[in-house]
Amino acid sequence: MRQEKPIDVVVSARPNFMKMAPVLRALDARGVPFRLIHTGQHFDAAMSEVFFRDLGLPNPALNLGCGGGTHAEQTAAILVAVERALMAQRPALLVVAGDVTGTLAAALAASKLAIPIAHIEAGLRSFDRSMPEEINRVLTDRLADLLLTPSRDAAQNLFAEGIAPERVTFVGNVMIDSLHRALARPTDILNRLSLTPQGYALVTLHRPANVDESVRLNATLATVEAIARRLTTIFSVHPRTQARLHALGLSDRLERVQGLSAIQPLGYDDFVTLMRHARLVATDSGGIQEETTALGLPCLTLRRETERPITVSEGTNQIVGLSESAVGRAVDEILAGKVKTGRVPEGWDGRAGERVAEALISFMRARRSAPVDGPPRQ
DSSP states (O other), X not given: XXXXXXXXXXXXXXXXXXXXXXHHHHHHXXXXXXXXXXXXXOOSGGGXXXXXXXXXXXXXXXXXXXXXXXHHHHHHHHHHHHHHHHHHSOOSEEEEESSSHHHHHHHHHHHHTTOOEEEETTTOOOOOTTSHHHHHHXXXXXXXXXXXXXXXXXXXXXXXXXXXXXXXXXXXXXXXXHHHHHHTSOOXXXXXXXXXXXXXXXXXXXXXXXXXXXXXXXXXXHHHHHHHTTSOEEEEEOHHHHHHHHHTTOHHHHHTOTTEEEEOOOOHHHHHHHHHTOSEEEESOHHHHHHHHHHTOOEEEOSSOOSOTHHHHTSSEEEOTTOHHHHHHHHHHHHTTXXXXXXXXXXXXXXXXXXXHHHHHHHHHHHHHSOSSOOOOO
């Protein structure tokens, strides 16, 4: 494809890396030039550099170093830094993914400069406006010119909000592309942690609603303890969770739990190997809900809702909240062989990155051939 200006692709945090890696490979295979911009929202090496290596991501052309601070401070810093980058070298298109702070901030910067925006993973909704991620999703979708959905239900959410159908394209789930790649690269992580396949539960937690405040974090830890009483449990502790444990004086609580091993965050290949061989996974991560559905692996979501309901309606995910008794019952059922079965949703086939690339190319081709004064956007 003849492309006069590059596409700018913005990543900010761990989930972005898995979503963008297959897209960048597909763009590169089609000869589409791009500039990768890392906002620096995740500045911890365990959450950034190791994922770039495992996923085969190219080094960013720009690293804006906007990590740390409150939501407002981080949004403002990324907005200013991305605006400077866009003004210095105006792209043909800005591509963002998911629902992290950098996604919204970058989209807002591009919108102010009248640069078209494509949003990967558009249309997901938890319908819980207390979640910062939900605000990011809704506003990014309002700003985007091209909305690329991972599942059919996401499009219905967009249509209900008044988004014009011609702005929406179903592409499937790019996260699963990266999952397939990692499954082909198993590591020795089970040997390093002295684990046997199907002999442990894997836990991850990082959502502000679960870890930021003392009462909620104590309730979250109680659910983890309920799992560990029943099955050896590996708790991969996110830097945010670790910081809150320390700040609230709860770090020692983890060390006292029998059957629980708290470990530092892993690289993607290690984590996928560990997840693949777990008896069950308990999490508040949307991406892990998707990955476990693709793997046919029991998943307990420690939240009241999910923006990925297809993982419940079609997949292996169960919403159990932070009720210690509900979590305990769910684990008991899994250990007794009463496992929720599901199927892999449409478009979760390892080819979504290719469909995204084709959608981006078609969008830019249509813009070049469109009249200067097109119809108003809805």
